[in-house]
Amino acid sequence: MTASQPPEHRPGSEPGRNNLDPHLDRYAARTAGMTASEIRALFAVASRPEVVSLAGGMPNLAALPLDSLSNQMAELIAEDGLTALQYGSAHGVPALREQICEIMAMEGITGHPDDIVVTVGSQMGLDMVTRLFCDPGDVVIAEGPSYVGALGSFAAYQAQVIHVAMDDDGLVPENLREALTQAEKHGKRVKFLYTIPNFHNPAGVTLAVERRAEILEICRQHDVLVVEDNPYGLLGFNGQTYPALRSMDPDNVVYLGSFSKTFASGLRVGWVLAPHAVREKLVLAAESATLCPPTLNQLVVSRYLETHDWKGQIKTFRENYRERRDAMLSALEQHLPEGCTWTRPDGGFYVWVTVPEGVDTKAMLPRAVTARVAYASGTGFYADGFGSRQMRLSYCYPTPERIREGVRRLAGVLESEMDLMRTFGSVTTRAVSGPEFPGPDTA
Numbered sequence: 542m543t544a545s546q547p548p549e550h551r552p553g554s555e556p557g558r559n560n561l562d563p564h565l566d567r568y569a570a571r572t573a574g575m576t577a578s579e580i581r582a583l584f585a586v587a588s589r590p591e592v593v594s595l596a597g598g599m600p601n602l603a604a605l606p607l608d609s610l611s612n613q614m615a616e617l618i619a620e621d622g623l624t625a626l627q628y629g630s631a632h633g634v635p636a637l638r639e640q641i642c643e644i645m646a647m648e649g650i651t652g653h654p655d656d657i658v659v660t661v662g663s664q665m666g667l668d669m670v671t672r673l674f675c676d677p678g679d680v681v682i683a684e685g686p687s688y689v690g691a692l693g694s695f696a697a698y699q700a701q702v703i704h705v706a707m708d709d710d711g712l713v714p715e716n717l718r719e720a721l722t723q724a725e726k727h728g729k730r731v732k733f734l735y736t737i738p739n740f741h742n743p744a745g746v747t748l749a750v751e752r753r754a755e756i757l758e759i760c761r762q763h764d765v766l767v768v769e770d771n772p773y774g775l776l777g778f779n780g781q782t783y784p785a786l787r788s789m790d791p792d793n794v795v796y797l798g799s800f801s802k803t804f805a806s807g808l809r810v811g812w813v814l815a816p817h818a819v820r821e822k823l824v825l826a827a828e829s830a831t832l833c834p835p836t837l838n839q840l841v842v843s844r845y846l847e848t849h850d851w852k853g854q855i856k857t858f859r860e861n862y863r864e865r866r867d868a869m870l871s872a873l874e875q876h877l878p879e880g881c882t883w884t885r886p887d888g889g890f891y892v893w894v895t896v897p898e899g900v901d902t903k904a905m906l907p908r909a910v911t912a913r914v915a916y917a918s919g920t921g922f923y924a925d926g927f928g929s930r931q932m933r934l935s936y937c938y939p940t941p942e943r944i945r946e947g948v949r950r951l952a953g954v955l956e957s958e959m960d961l962m963r964t965f966g967s968v969t970t971r972a973v974s975g976p977e978f979p980g981p982d983t984a
């Protein structure tokens with residue numbers, strides 16, 4: 542290519558959007574799995590005020606005590622600014638790590654502050670754990686469906702994901718055993734089981750307590766590590782908590798926690814509690830990624846935990862989300878056409894909807910947005926193109942009134958889709974997609 546040629550006119554280049562990128566031939570092979578989530582492409586439209594977005598996973602922060610938080614932040618800078626604005630250790634602020642231990646004790650975990658590494662959200666924890674354990678072609682077992690941001694990390698390290706089906710009680714132990722046996726039979730190296738046991742994103746289900754020991758035992762038998770991702774564990778609508786997998790097998794579980802759903806997602810503070818032997822490598826991985834997590838944000842969280850009624854705040858969040866969950870479930874009951882089914886979460890942010898055969902939720906999305914409602918289509922939550930009959934609806938952010946209106950609109954779109962289907966058969970065919978990277982709007 543000569544300097545005067547615009548990049549889109551490169552000789553021999555394929556027609557298509559990527560030709561606009563003059564760096565196409567330079568990217569590492571692992572970037573091939575990096576694609577933007579479909580809702581991100583629609584985001585400009587979906588975020589218009591007239592569109593009810595049931596797509597995003599944004600926590601509803603309106604209930605936070607903003608006045609006292611802003612006073613607290615001002616005090617923090619005034620009293621401790623030279624520390625708060627300085628680099629810190631890659632390990633994280635010691636006082637915060639001790640407080641994190643108290644929080645984890647609520648789900649039965651006895652962790653030592655030395656074994657905690659503070660991260661920039663649990664998303665960074667996912668990235669680090671995958672970086673530490675996965676070579677290209679290694680297998681990660683994950684629930685089907687699974688968290689889109691985790692699938693993005695697995696794709697970035699060229700790990701292969703094998704999904705294991707869930708039922709209303711979460712991951713099914715027999716399915717896990719079978720998946721591991723098959724993977725071994727085919728000579729695959731399975732590195733870890735990635736699981737979201739509580740109030741699953743996107744499925745909304747919780748792993749039954751009776752299944753937990755069995756799942757840990759199966760992983761032990763097959764010499765597979767467990768990565769437990771638990772950002773929603775304290776958001777059970779009846780105040781219920783479940784024993785963490787980590788509490789039952791500390792030496793074989795890496796635990797990921799976060800303040801994003803129980804305090805403030807924008808602070809980007811999460812953590813990893815690793816088996817002691819893994820801790821040192823994690824600190825090195827964290828150091829190479831960020832040098833250290835933001836000191837100011839960690840101190841904000843630490844002071845908040847020290848000075849605010851944070852348990853009361855979580856209760857307020859829970860009540861808020863329960864009201865929204867109720868609004869969504871009753872609207873689904875009232876409006877959704879026959880043949881649709883959905884999960885009934887008792888905590889967290891999400892309902893997972895299955896639509897009748899022949900309806901393709903990804904193909905339907907632009908039509909839904911035109912009808913002023915958005916959702917996250919199911920394919921983004923699978924690494925292998927499944928999920929075209931599913932969608933995730935989030936009730937965390939819109940008001941109950943908007944949720945009801947959004948579901949009513951969605952039902953209208955589904956009705957017309959099904960009408961078309963009855964007349965012409967399947968509405969559209971769809972290309973199988975790979976794993977997608979979430980934006981903050983879809984996470």
Ligand SMILES: Cc1ncc(COP(=O)(O)O)c(C=O)c1O
Nearest residue numbers: 662663664688742799801811984
């Ligand atoms: C299951 C799960 N894991 C991890 C994350 C990332 O959270 P964080 O904001 O702590 O990075 C999310 C965010 O939605 C999530 O749902």
